[in-house]
Amino acid sequence: MHASDLPHPPPGMMTLRVGCTLSYIVQGNVPLLLLVQPRLEGGQVLLQEEWTHASGSSTTPAADRFRDAHGNAVIRTMLTPGLNLIRHDMVVLVPESEERQEEPMDLVSPSALPPEALRYTFASRYCESDRLVQFAYERFGHLRQHPAELIDSICGWTHANIEYRYGSGSSLLSACDILARGYGVCRDYAHVMVALCRAMDIPARYAAGYLPYLDPRTAEGDMGVDFHAYCEVYLGGCWHIYDPRYNRTHKGRIKIAHGMDAVDCAFATLYGEATLDRFQVWAYDTGGRDEHAGDPVAVVRGKDGNAVLAA
Structure with missing residues (x-):
């Protein structure tokens, strides 16, 4: 053009x-x-x-x-x-428009998941969900019957319990490592949330894209501009965006890639x-x-x- x-x-x-x-x-x-x-x-x-x-x-x-x-x-x-x-x-x-979660939010049983979503229930290199099953159910198991609240709680908990430290990222650190040390960057937030969802048999995938800089006078102005990692969770037959780093919706996010974890989206x-x-x-x-x-x-x-x- x-x-x-x-x-x-x-x-x-x-x-x-x-x-x-x-x-x-x-x-x-x-x-x-x-x-x-x-x-x-x-x-x-x-x-x-x-x-x-x-x-x-x-x-x-x-x-x-x-x-x-x-x-x-x-x-x-x-x-x-x-x-x-x-x-x-x-x-x-x-x-x-900002991202909205308006589609059905029911949990889908692994027996009914399409194959392309089922793969995202598995543990991976940076998202050791198999090691976090007890941890996840102790904190979020009571919300299994309320899927929208459950995923919001996982996202909010990750946001509140991981401290953001610019420049602290490392390709050697997994979700369990970040939970142990308590701080990280956007990729670490995404790995933690993905691992916690998968620990509860909920398909979740790591996503990466451009997070645009908007008018600094708006509430978005603190977001800067960079490659950014976030999550997508499969509920009600659709993939829904969640961003545990900021724990709120965003306007203008441009998706580049998704995968099991950061290995697939570098x-x-x-x-x-x-x-x-x-x-x-x-x-x-x-x-x-x-x-x-x-x-x-x-x-x-x-x-x-x-x-x-x-x-």
Whole structure:
């Protein structure tokens, strides 16, 4: 789509500018998988996209795209010796309403779950639900007959009992580790909630996406802008969004991926050694401005994790 062809958002929709810049320094050839492209579902429409990869080699590395086992859109490329600068920029149309839980909220017995949902009742590397069955039932078992209240309680409990500490995340830590130490980042909140739901035989999956920066004068202004992890829980035949990091609905969330846990949703997976030299993320409402993929961005994530004006 040509820049001049960008439509004005129809009623009930908003136009978001989302993307990232990654810079790696490598010594040899290092394959790289990226999960940065939105899933085209739930009303998300990709209007424009620009992908660039400048490398230390004399040729521009080719990139191929495919769907993984969870249906996520994967970009595969090769980092070559020297400095590799990758930029992925998009304009995306999304519903402007906040997330609502309006569908039926009944628990579905494992005997009646569709196979694609049943897989999300299993324990996984970061969500050791098999170790948390007693823990979960002691705290939430009395709410089994009230599914909406049950999931709200699990989300609220996770939010209240895990302290957020920016920069404390680690690929070595699981849900049980986070429950033991009591603090973490968004991926840790998501792992804890997913594990607690699965411990009660409720399908839950880890999800990741862009969390846009909105007007700082609104209640959303403290959310910053970043890749963000949250949860989806299967109730009444539908997947419902829950965000234990913030424990409230959000407007403009753009889903990139879902899976068993963070292994399936990592925004970057490297097959070799590489030094991350630069990392920036942007996700914001264009506010009706005439912005296009490839233009200078207006808002990026700062070093402290908060959104800052870039222009």
